[in-house]
Amino acid sequence: MRLLRLREVKAFSQGHAASHQLGWNWTPHLSLSPKGLKILAASLSCCGCPTGKGMSWAQAILLARGLSRGWGGICSTALTGAPFSQVTPQAPRGLHCSTAAHQPDSPLVPRPPEPQRGLVKALAPHEELFRQAPDGVRDKASFVQAVQNFTQYNVHKRGHVDFIYLALRKMREYGVERDLAIYNLLLDIFPKEVFRPRNIFHSIFLHYPRQQECGIAVLEQMENHGVMPNKETEFLLTQIFGRKSYPMLKFVRMKLWFTRFKNINPFPVPRDLPQDPVDLARLALRHMEPDLSARVTVYQMPLSKDSTDATDPTEPHIIGIQSPDQQAALAHHDPARPIFIEGPFSLWLRDKCVYYHILRADLLPPEEREVEEIPEEWNLYYPMQLDLAYGRSSWDDYEFNIDEVEEGPVFAICMAGAHDQATLAKWIQGLQETNPTLARIPVVFRLSASSGELLASSSGLEEPPLTPPEGREEEENNQQRQQQSQS
Amino acid sequence: MALVHKLLNGTYILRKCPKPGVASCPFLSTRFADYCSSSLEKPVAAPGKAPSQRKTEGNLEGHHQREVALDITSPEDKPEVSFDKAIKEEIKDHFRRLKDDIVNHWIGPEGRPLHEVLMEQAKVVWQFRGKEDLDKWIVTSDKTIGGRSEVFLKMGRNNQSALLYGTLSSEAPQDGESGRSGYCAMISKIPTGPFERKRFYDWSQFNTLYLRVRGDGRPWMVNIREDTDIIQRKDQMYSYFMFTRGGPYWQEVKIPFSKFFFSNRGRIRDAQYKLLLDKISSIGFTLADKVDGPFFLEIDFIGVFTDPAHTEEFAYENSPELNPRLFK
Numbered sequence: 048m049r050l051l052r053l054r055e056v057k058a059f060s061q062g063h064a065a066s067h068q069l070g071w072n073w074t075p076h077l078s079l080s081p082k083g084l085k086i087l088a089a090s091l092s093c094c095g096c097p098t099g100k101g102m103s104w105a106q107a108i109l110l111a112r113g114l115s116r117g118w119g120g121i122c123s124t125a126l127t128g129a130p131f132s133q134v135t136p137q138a139p140r141g142l143h144c145s146t147a148a149h150q151p152d153s154p155l156v157p158r159p160p161e162p163q164r165g166l167v168k169a170l171a172p173h174e175e176l177f178r179q180a181p182d183g184v185r186d187k188a189s190f191v192q193a194v195q196n197f198t199q200y201n202v203h204k205r206g207h208v209d210f211i212y213l214a215l216r217k218m219r220e221y222g223v224e225r226d227l228a229i230y231n232l233l234l235d236i237f238p239k240e241v242f243r244p245r246n247i248f249h250s251i252f253l254h255y256p257r258q259q260e261c262g263i264a265v266l267e268q269m270e271n272h273g274v275m276p277n278k279e280t281e282f283l284l285t286q287i288f289g290r291k292s293y294p295m296l297k298f299v300r301m302k303l304w305f306t307r308f309k310n311i312n313p314f315p316v317p318r319d320l321p322q323d324p325v326d327l328a329r330l331a332l333r334h335m336e337p338d339l340s341a342r343v344t345v346y347q348m349p350l351s352k353d354s355t356d357a358t359d360p361t362e363p364h365i366i367g368i369q370s371p372d373q374q375a376a377l378a379h380h381d382p383a384r385p386i387f388i389e390g391p392f393s394l395w396l397r398d399k400c401v402y403y404h405i406l407r408a409d410l411l412p413p414e415e416r417e418v419e420e421i422p423e424e425w426n427l428y429y430p431m432q433l434d435l436a437y438g439r440s441s442w443d444d445y446e447f448n449i450d451e452v453e454e455g456p457v458f459a460i461c462m463a464g465a466h467d468q469a470t471l472a473k474w475i476q477g478l479q480e481t482n483p484t485l486a487r488i489p490v491v492f493r494l495s496a497s498s499g500e501l502l503a504s505s506s507g508l509e510e511p512p513l514t515p516p517e518g519r520e521e522e523e524n525n526q527q528r529q530q531q532s533q534s
Numbered sequence: 535m536a537l538v539h540k541l542l543n544g545t546y547i548l549r550k551c552p553k554p555g556v557a558s559c560p561f562l563s564t565r566f567a568d569y570c571s572s573s574l575e576k577p578v579a580a581p582g583k584a585p586s587q588r589k590t591e592g593n594l595e596g597h598h599q600r601e602v603a604l605d606i607t608s609p610e611d612k613p614e615v616s617f618d619k620a621i622k623e624e625i626k627d628h629f630r631r632l633k634d635d636i637v638n639h640w641i642g643p644e645g646r647p648l649h650e651v652l653m654e655q656a657k658v659v660w661q662f663r664g665k666e667d668l669d670k671w672i673v674t675s676d677k678t679i680g681g682r683s684e685v686f687l688k689m690g691r692n693n694q695s696a697l698l699y700g701t702l703s704s705e706a707p708q709d710g711e712s713g714r715s716g717y718c719a720m721i722s723k724i725p726t727g728p729f730e731r732k733r734f735y736d737w738s739q740f741n742t743l744y745l746r747v748r749g750d751g752r753p754w755m756v757n758i759r760e761d762t763d764i765i766q767r768k769d770q771m772y773s774y775f776m777f778t779r780g781g782p783y784w785q786e787v788k789i790p791f792s793k794f795f796f797s798n799r800g801r802i803r804d805a806q807y808k809l810l811l812d813k814i815s816s817i818g819f820t821l822a823d824k825v826d827g828p829f830f831l832e833i834d835f836i837g838v839f840t841d842p843a844h845t846e847e848f849a850y851e852n853s854p855e856l857n858p859r860l861f862k
Contacts, residue, residue: 300856304802311777313777314779316751334751334779334780335780337779337783392750393750394781395751398825400827407782445839448656448657451834452692452694
């Protein structure tokens with residue numbers, strides 16, 4: 048209190064001096080008792096003039112103390128600014144505020160909230176740091192720039208928790224959510240050594256809970272995007288929170304479980320999928336086909352009549368895959384039975400959905416199935432048929448007591464840019480080069496646009512048309528499916 | 535991922551027993567485990583067979599919130615709506631099952647002779663050859679917490695497999711407390727004996743889970759739950775991942791039981807213990823891979839077998855850094 052009063056006195060005297068410099072007579076029109084006014088006048092005359100009678104500082108303090116009550120009243124009225132409105136606005140309105148910067152209405156009066164303008168939402172704190180020029184590109188450099196702006200603008204890092212939450216939300220827009228350096232940069236915003244527990248009471252009670260929660264949120268976003276933290280992260284966390292904190296515990300768990308689950312996918316898909324549709328289709332077909340000797344053939348590359356418009360090719364890409372076993376099976380296929388083109392079915396590679404069609408035949412009824420017998424002496428060097436069984440003797444039986452689902456053989460798989468009959472007919476024509484018997488077999492199109500399950504076969508009793516290829520499409524919403532997959 | 539199960543106390547729960555056409559007993563007590571109650575959440579099972587003529591669900595006490603169109607009957611075969619008769623049939627059915635149970639006990643475990651059970655090395659636990667097989671499963675999605683995912687279960691091609699399909703949406707519900715969302719799950723119902731007593735699967739002689747599935751390339755999570763009578767156990771489960779390949783070929787997935795890790799309330803626990811196989815309640819499949827879009831999974835059958843080449847006891851060892859108390 049004492050200091051305040053001293054400051055008030057100082058400010059008052061300075062204000063008085065300033066008004067002297069400004070050259071007009073400044074007399075506060077205060078509602079005071081005459082006695083108070085007299086005392087005020089006396090103090091003014093005493094404190095204001097450095098060259099005048101010059102009261103000692105101690106006496107000034109005593110005077111200030113004595114006037115405290117009345118002074119407090121003056122201060123409060125002065126602070127509210129009400130009586131000063133009568134005075135010209137150049138007078139200092141707050142007695143403790145000596146700077147000349149002045150605004151028309153005092154910030155201590157709560158301003159009524161500005162009316163929300165249309166669609167403009169209330170901005171989060173520090174959001175203006177992420178706003179850029181309209182031609183600015185949102186990438187790692189601008190993100191780093193925004194973060195550095197925060198640290199420069201705010202040496203004491205006030206509101207760093209809010210800023211870090213905001214930055215975590217904005218990472219996706221800038222495309223940096225899988226960048227470990229950015230996460231380390233965000234952790235760097237925390238002031239170091241402040242939040243470490245120093246004695247047993249700190250460690251019993253959650254020391255700086257909001258900051259620890261914020262640290263955990265950063266690590267959790269790293270976990271969601273599959274980013275593995277490194278030694279720098281560990282060092283930062285130790286520096287900021289100490290080794291017994293919750294963020295450090297989460298870091299240890301991440302280190303343990305990520306390493307355990309890193310390679311458990313038996314069919315791994317690379318993280319950076321190729322953007323080119325032909326390469327993507329090649330990757331997807333190889334992913335689906337378990338036979339390693341299968342060959343991928345590109346039947347048609349994407350071309351467009353109008354070279355400037357690359358988004359809508361008139362000739363979509365067609366890529367197919369077929370293994371030698373499938374080729375042989377197709378060669379043995381009975382031309383009297385039709386084969387079907389079914390599709391499109393969906394395949395997900397990480398977060399991209401692609402569609403494929405298959406060429407298959409129906410299952411032969413049991414009486415027509417023939418088992419090919421290889422004579423035993425055909426190859427003397429090694430057995431052509433090897434029957435390895437786990438069973439040790441007659442009591443070992445590792446077979447399941449159920450008939451597995453049997454379906455007809457698949458002869459080829461293809462991926463095309465468009466799902467209509469014309470494109471698939473081109474695929475068949477391309478297949479005919481390697482499978483000449485295909486020319487004699489009737490092909491039936493069974494295209495469906497429902498959810499990607501395989502169609503229910505009506506036990507293959509449709510009348511097979513004899514002229515290849517005859518189409519019989521069911522409803523087709525390919526555009527919708529593609530849009531859905533790309534959205 | 536374990537947000538699927540919420541226990542609802544104090545309500546009568548009508549469940550459909552594995553046997554077709556049998557409504558649950560009216561003298562159910564309510565302290566049932568979550569799998570029973572999750573039928574209240576939003577079971578979207580396929581429409582069951584036309585019920586027998588003795589009852590409609592609405593007759594008995596209790597209320598049900600299933601969307602299953604159970605009462606599809608042909609016009610000339612109207613179900614007899616009679617309360618007393620339904621109760622009598624119910625009681626008779628339960629006593630019959632009790633008698634079967636007692637008689638089976640003398641034959642051997644689960645009614646099969648002992649030597650058959652002991653020598654068994656591969657067992658089919660769930661198969662999908664008819665509509666009644668679908669009734670053993672409950673399907674849930676994050677609609678229960680206000681999300682937008684949809685999931686449906688129906689019989690697949692030629693009634694030879696089950697198809698689980700739907701759309702996943704990771705839009706978080708605006709309820710102020712959920713930050714993330716987007717999951718779909720298919721869980722098996724807990725097997726029950728006479729008078730709705732809970733029964734368990736005993737797989738102690740097997741060591742691998744076998745699934746014949748055909749997916750679309752999405753990663754699924756397989757969860758196994760143990761006996762849920764103890765209150766803490768209802769949040770605990772053992773899980774592992776199942777990666778589908780996609781494509782038109784059937785895929786055999788073999789997951790040894792030693793690979794399942796332990797989690798409590800959806801979070802992996804620091805102290806890991808191996809899955810004990812003698813009291814298994816149910817198994818479930820969850821999809822929550824944060825990618826929006828349609829999905830499907832076709833399942834042929836689910837079985838357990840003994841893989842003689844697999845000798846691992848437990849895949850995860852406890853680390854002294856995370857669990858200092860275990861290493862004192």
